[in-house]
Amino acid sequence: MTKLTSFILNGASVSTKAALDLRLVDVLRCEFNLIGTKEGCGEGECGACMILLDGHPALSCLMLVGAAKDRNILTIEGLRSTKGFAVLSQAFNDAGAVQCGFCTPGMIMTTYALLRDNPSPDDAAIRAAMAGNLCRCTGYSMIVEAVSLAVQRRGETW
């Protein structure tokens, strides 16, 4: 008997027949074709696969799909139509925070949750929140600047 796993994905109810011990990142990428969630290490160290699980940053490479049952999952594909994403992506652009871009969707997911919970983080709070998202290109300061820019510009966006 095939077991269905149902959850909310980017606002829509979905279910998958995927084996319960498949990793969530593989199901998102292969079955739902949500390729914006990247795999950088597969061991929860780099943050490229960051999603929001019931609103909180979570590493989809460390989650089995069974653990997603009845949860609310947001990926970059769900975020990108929001006004919050528009503010964040413009800020990342303006601060020069994007180079190779492989870490960027994960960075933006983390930033979105950070600014929702802490509307005016200082540099130290930003760096602490981003510490689970590795970037090899920028040296981080331009990403921190991007988040600060988004703090100034976000208004009541989210």
Next chain:
Amino acid sequence: MPFSIDEDRVDTIGKCSGTTRYVGDLSFDNMLEAVTVRSRIRRGKIKNISLPDMPDGYFCVDASDIPHQNQVTYFQDPCPYFAESEVKYIAQPIMLIVGPDLREVRRLAQEVQIDYEEIPAIHTLDEALEGTKPPLHNDDNVYFKEDFSYGDIDGAFAESDEIFETQTRTGYQEHLYLETQGVVAVPETGKMTVYASTQGPHAMRNALVGAFGCDEKYFRIKQMPLGGGFGGKIESPFFLAGHAAFAARKCKQPVRLIYSREEDLLATTKRHPSRVVIRSALDAKGNILGMDIDVVFQAGGYALSCRMVLDTGLKKATGVYHFPAARVLGRAVATNNPMAGAYRGFGGPQTFFAIETHMNALARKFKKDPLQFKADYFIKQGTNTLTGGKYHFHVALPETIKEATRLADYERRKKMQEQHGPILRGLGQALFNFGAPFSLSTNHPLPDRYMGLLKRKDGRVEILSELVDMGQGLHTALRKIVARALKIPMERIIYNDADTDRVPEASITGASMSVVLFGRVLKDAADKLKPRLEEPGEFRVLEKIKQPDHLQWDPEKQQGDPFHSYVWGTVIAQVEVNTLTWQVTARKIWTALDVGTPIDRRIIKGQIEGGIIQGLGYSLLESMPMDAMPTSLADYIIPTSLDAPPVESALIANPYPPGPYGAKCVGEPPLIGVGPAIVDAVANACGIELFQLPVSPEYLMQKMANKS
């Protein structure tokens, strides 16, 4: 002001929103997955291979599936795609397992049983030189040896009152691009297309042609957006492309080969570990009469590009100085370790760490201000290079020192390095230059190669070049140069990722040469297109790639100008040392760089800050013990946002006449001086001399224990 506006990059929005497709995001009908079976030992003869029972649709691919030759022909020295009878390094590829389900493929690959007759392996460069193990290459394990000298070096040592010697060591550094290596090979009718994360699309095609013995038109390489490169996607991708193409040929289906992080850490190229001994001949007053530099780079089981990396590092080994006499000897040695290769800095980080650490230690020995002590030996315009060429253009080193010391408030801050509880503070500096491009090909005219522009019917202009934007912003910089030459808006200039069927062969992207050398070629093409811009229809303007006119090189004598242009720079670092844990934390880094005319300050800032933090990882965190190669990011630590201090930088405008609008380069230089500046800062904080990267708490604790 030229180039006063920072232009937006066209790739940013796709990268933010996750719509950019990297190679691992591609999928094709009937696509199979491949996993590489690797040697678990460092060195031995393969006695027997037993495969597990293979389910339907699963099969293996090995050297017998290579149509023409089991050699990666890009390299001057032999290097096979798959080991046949012997393995020479841990993780050497032996075969692929291919099939529809990746988990099943991985399981089967794990179950391949390989029996070896082990041979004692050479683990370190010291073992390679000692000769206590059976030699791996010739009798002496030396892949490549080279030396340069000027002046009467033996006379200098004979006259000297004192000889001052340092020995510095550096370890492996992994590139750690966030996107692991990957390719997809797709067989088509009479053709095969390889989608790849590569810094050298045409070089990859040529390598495949060498292995297949086919016409070059058979292969088409489509370069996908790179999730980082740093030099690591020049050599390793040849292996992936070959492996996937052999498999695709065998099964007549698309084959995807994406490395796991574990595999990427273990098996791909890394920065060459080094040992550098510098001996200075000093007179009674402490003046340097001559310097003798002995450089050893540790290569792996095959040579790969160690000739070029060593050669480039050697030509930089005397740093920003000219002494009355100097001799530089270099050797690249064979070991049974994963292969070293190209990495941002290309030999320079190792030799600059050696020379700057030596000079800083000498200044401390004589209780002199290091910047004043060094200034007596500075290269100036017109000074000879190590190879008997000339520094043809203005040397802006003093300006970078002035600007960096101003930014850092160096003199005042230096006096404020007192202890606070268990925290020691220190300030350090290093000076560097960076000759680009890498030097070997300056001795010959370049092969007949072209790049150029396509004027399209719709009035837009496409840049026809295989140069790769691996995140560094190159396409934006080159579009900006062309737009300026054509006097049309940036939006009208198109630059697609490379497709070997559409753009001519030019070069791999590396060695910080793209703007300084090829930017000029594209500017010249644009100058030719300008008067024809209003002509109807579609046409190309191609420009031959050529070396700048001022270069002179005598290939017989190995004498002349080693590099086209030189970036000059100063880096200052402030550190804190916790005397309870011996952990070093960088608090701030300042740098001033002469990159010629800046083409885009925001992009340059990104290169400076990224390069400096990559250099910081090299200096403090990133370590690969030779006997226990890390296979996890939990063991190989790169800087996070909490490890990376703020970086303050300034640019010195010193236009380089042969460059496009006076531009030089910026990709590699910012990393070069970080290691010696950090070590100088720790040395000043702790009152000891340090000679090793990274400065791990264990190393520092040991040194401090010896001090007391």
